[in-house]
Amino acid sequence: MTTREAGALVLGDPRFAKDIEHWAAYRDGKIPADWPLLFIIEGKGLLTTDGDTHRRLRRPVQQAISPRRVRELTPRVEAVIGRLLDGLAAVPAGQPVDLQQEFALPLPLEVICHLLGVPEDGGLRAQLHELSMAAMNSEATAEDTLHTVGERFPATLMALIEDKRARGDEDDLTMELVAALDAGELSVAEVIGNLVTTIIGGHETTVNLICAAVRGLLTHPEALAAVRARQAAGENPWPDVVEEALRWDSPVRNVMFRYALEDVPVADGAVIRTGEAVLVPVPAIQRCPHAFTEPDTFRPGRPDAARHIAFGIGAHRCPGASLARVEAELALRRLFDTFPDLALVPGTGTERVPSLSINGSRELPVVPRPAAAAPVAAAG
């Protein structure tokens, strides 16, 4: 299903549930045990439960990324951006660099790791990214996925928890979940599941948002010129850039399965039958010409921008949306201010990561300062 109305209905309507027990094919034993996705959607976590269980799991995560927490985090976000931009400023004029590896990825990875109290040294942050990529890889075998999601990820997080307990850490999301565990409100599996969802959701999406916005602006010179004109007039155009990037190239490829609790008519006479599983393909929906005028054009400030569904709808709507927006807005403003002549390396950055749920490229080669451009000011 690829119309915006049908997608919004499936995401937001309580006639669709997330618990796999509502999937008729699964209940009837028709899903092969070695189907790689099965292990991910079978577990009982934030994205695979409904009602009271889901609310209980979501509460601590939502509190940890409340608007107040996001405001408190902003100076840290600024500091990380400044450091990463200094690194880019050291790249000689005319030399390309992978903006994804050097800027768009380390920013959200550092922010989410800070939120979770993951130590900066010791390589654990890079390891969590590697585990996230492996967990999201739709080309992995069932055996590999089981090894990643069932063994390596939990073992790494259990070691982190033990380490943090020993150090007496407190006041971060990991320790808030541990407190809920100690109080009997969450099980060990639920704590690990929440951590995995927050780690993956907290950085594998924001990196793609930043890259999509950069690609959108650099492939649409008229949009970049309009953004610069608004900035020169004292406006802040970056929130509009972020909303348009969310629409134009959604960081999520498919919002994972929901199951119909009853027959639900969607559009054009189509009906989703009781017990059927539905994926919501966000990028296709957000290029739907019935929902968005000239959907392939990147146009920040478009009147229909608010119709995007990139953060989902309803009970599972992304609790990290305001954090992602803050990170992307600040990152983009500082990047384009620091490197006014930033340019894409033509013909690169088109290969996508092999994932059913994440929509992003493997790399984003750019030249921060084309050879003929003026020297850059310190990132500050």
Ligand code: HEM
């Ligand atoms: C551009 C960035 C992001 C996008 C596009 C995005 C998108 C989404 C979407 C579409 C969902 C709903 C899934 C569903 O309905 O089945 C979701 C859920 C979630 N996201 Fe995000 N997300 C982003 C950033 C973040 C960040 C920064 C965090 C954490 C700091 C985060 C944590 C979560 C969590 C924990 C859930 C599960 C919520 C639930 O099931 O109740 N996300 N996200």
